[in-house]
Amino acid sequence: MSVVRSFNVASNAHATGKRPALGRRVLVAEDSPITQDLLKLLLNQRGHEVDVAADGEQALAALRQQRYDVALLDFHLPKLDGLQVATIIRSEAGEHPVPRLIAITADMEGLLSQPKGGETFDQLLPKPLDIYDVAQVVEDQAEIAAWEAEARETEAAPEPTAPQRVHALESARDRRSHFEDLGYNFLTWPGDIDLGHLSARAMQASLGDPRFDGILIKTAVAIEDLSSIWNEKALYLLPIIDLTGKLGHIADFDGSRLTALESNQLDEVLRRFQDRRAHLHRDLQFSSDAAEKLVGRMFVTNKPLTPRYDPSSKWLVSYDVALDAAVVAREAESLCERGLLRHEFYDRFHVCPRCDSLRLHVREECAQCHSSNLEEQQYLHHFRCAYQGPEENFRRGDRLVCPKCRYELTHFGFDYDRPGSMVVCDACGHAASDPAVGFMCVDCGTHVDGDVASVRDVYAYFLTEQGTGFAELGHSLLGTASRALRFADLPLELVVALNAAAKKYNDLQQPFTLINIYYQNEREVVAEQGARAFGKVRDLFVENIRAALGDGALVVKGQSRDFALLQGVGPSQAKGEFDLVMVQAANSLRFDIGASFQAFGPEDFA
């Protein structure tokens, strides 16, 4: 049994839909031995071949000698820093392929402040490392490398065998828009993103690379086709800039009539998206669940999902998002049930029972034969003889003569009046006092009676407070069911210690307990007292626990949770002891942060 093996299980479960990773050659340049061990363990476990370099010079030497698919370079390395290594390798390679270069750093600002600090690397990974992230990023980058290599071979191949499609793409790519020269980093449609096709840049962007600004739509495109943006992680969070002017409110920015003066508006939109994206929890950024993506999108745009009338849609409305209205409504309704969204009534439509279209033609029609060929006839009542019938029966030129008694009607109100009217169908002759109302489906030609047609309500959707919380805090916010232990959340220090504890358990049967502390009142306290105050109280709390447990235990601070590793006790015994420790530790706090814990024993890691 090993902790890392069980980690694998967890990480595989997360990488849903990805095919099993191929064995890659990876270089890890890292001066901390703990991180070295862990990365090596982790990547080996995933089937990759790992070489380790402890400083910049070793790394450079390895890169020159061996061909790697991916290199993880720590920014602050002894002798040569990671950026220097990357710069040298790139300049030496020239036109030749270079491994995908990933920077790891706790000093992201320092790296980015260097000239060409960001661009030299294919991906930046902030420290502390999320071990789930590392494997994913390495494998994704390796895939891009393989794809690029393939593309190079295709280019090298004789011209005539190139498929037609490539030509079309090339020509569309050639038509550059002035937007592409504004100094932003845009993906383009077509070009980078197309039906079932992503360029290397687009794949890079789908990994959540913060250097991309948006997606330029250069040719007219149907809303259904834009779903390829939604099928990729992270891409859906980029603002859509419509250069065709045909997407309307579906796009985030209409660039079709933009003048040079207004480019600051574009700038504002892009910056707003960037800011909000930075606040979105990675659970949502990389979610493959359509509903969760919708929450992420709403959080990033910071706008409700508003329907607008749209005759071109079968649903007669479209939302201000590049998704089919039916999909939006389905996902949003499920989110309403989960309390993440709330809806507000917009309009009520009648639905075609056969094809689900809302494009219905409303008609007054005959109740018997459904013809709309109706004519209204007023009828006259001749008081004297009680004849009552349609006016045309009375008409004799410009005179009104009673068809029953041949008496001429001369005085309205004295001889006769008009008590009502009937609607006569010219198709079948049926008459009624009122016409029936019916619908004809414009899409499939099905007829529906007005009173039996079912109705569908269309809503606007708003993020609830909980929805916003979910976007910011990810799955950890959602109920106890999702409070299960995830290795992705564990700090590296803890993983290493856990591994050692597991080894001890295997060899000497010495039990251990991992305590996972979470704070139920975090959001309330943050809302009332501010994040700083909460952080201080939490620090104090963790310090109290550390003091109470003494040297025999390891107490580690995590991102949203804190952990304690107790040696020599099983979870059932540890629970009771830790309960007391928690109560004492919470005693001296200024506010109730709602600390609770879960205890996991060796059996839980089996």
Added chain:
Amino acid sequence: MWESASDGLTYLLSQSGESLFRLFWFVIVFEFPRYTLSFLSVAAIAGYTAPGSRRSSPLGTVTAVIAGHNEEDSIERCVLSLHEQSCPPDEIIVVSDGSTDRMPQKLRELQDRGLIKEGHCTQVRSGKSAAVNLALARATGDFVVNVDCDCTFDRHALKNIIAPLADPRVGAVSGNILVRNARDNLITAFQGIEYLITISQGKQAADLTDQVSCVSGAFGAFRRKAWEGVGGLDAGGGEDLDVTLSLRKAGWKTVFAPNALCYTDVPDTLAALVRQRFRWERDAVRLRYRKHRDMLDPFSPRFSWQEVLHEFDFLIFNIGAAIIFPIYILWLFTTYGDLALIILMGAQAGMMVLDSATFALSALVTPRVNALRLAPYVPGYSLFNGFVMRFVRLGAYLEEWILEASYGDTYVPQKVHRVRR
């Protein structure tokens, strides 16, 4: 008192045949002939079967026509009972005559449920005649059955009312109307007995002698061709009597279908009953002696002995009896003083016997009705009919004769009163 009563009884018992006639001439002239007629008719009915009543093949298509004013509560029940028929109508057309309740919405709902073919709604009230005419103009059936909203029907009523129309000479058939609420109180019980005697049995007798002069407005079937020929219904009250007389004048036979049973609610207070009867009797007088006067004129081309019979029947036994009865009582008291009361009681006793006998006969020819329940009320009915209703009738006749009150009836819209014939 007892003494004088026993004296009176001794007196009555000691009379000879001739002197009895002198005492009871009113009963003998105005009441007895009717009872004899009944006896004769029932004797005949015993060996009589209605022609074509067992015929099952359809004679033609049937349209049911319903006209109502503010009938939101009863229209659905009425339509549903038509659909319950062993032989339901081919189409139902309903006219809401200027209803101010929810009847128009009710019609729309019935039409949507496919229970009626057409529902028409006038915004202003035109009167029952005009409403029925509107429906008649939309009818397509060979036969048109006109029913009232507050009626419900026996399962075979429609089949049985259509059956006589197999005879091509027949223009209209009257249904047999019974009282649904007979057990509500004394007033409705009396009317239950009255309907049984005058309609179930009386019309059956009239039918034998081709004297059916009124096809009930509540339940009547018409040959559409014949009905349209006389222009549907004419304006004004008593349109059922009116149209029957018109059809007879046009040469059509009008008959009675005793087994076409229909139930209706009758007025349950004396005041309502009196109002209803004032209206009926007024309309009868107006129609028979004003509008259809020519039927009694031997020099008119429309004159026929057939019609004279029922006209005289009405003249003598309804109008005559009503006018002479007070005179008879006055005469009794002036001639016999205290003895008059005894004589009157004796006359009433005789009447009760005759009424009971008629009732029994009526029950016999209308086997589907449980007449036994009404039997205890027969003596009361006899008194009520002999004294109260006769004066009601007299009042109605006098009022119509002197004031022409039927022209102010609220049953017909004022705008129609003003101009109709």
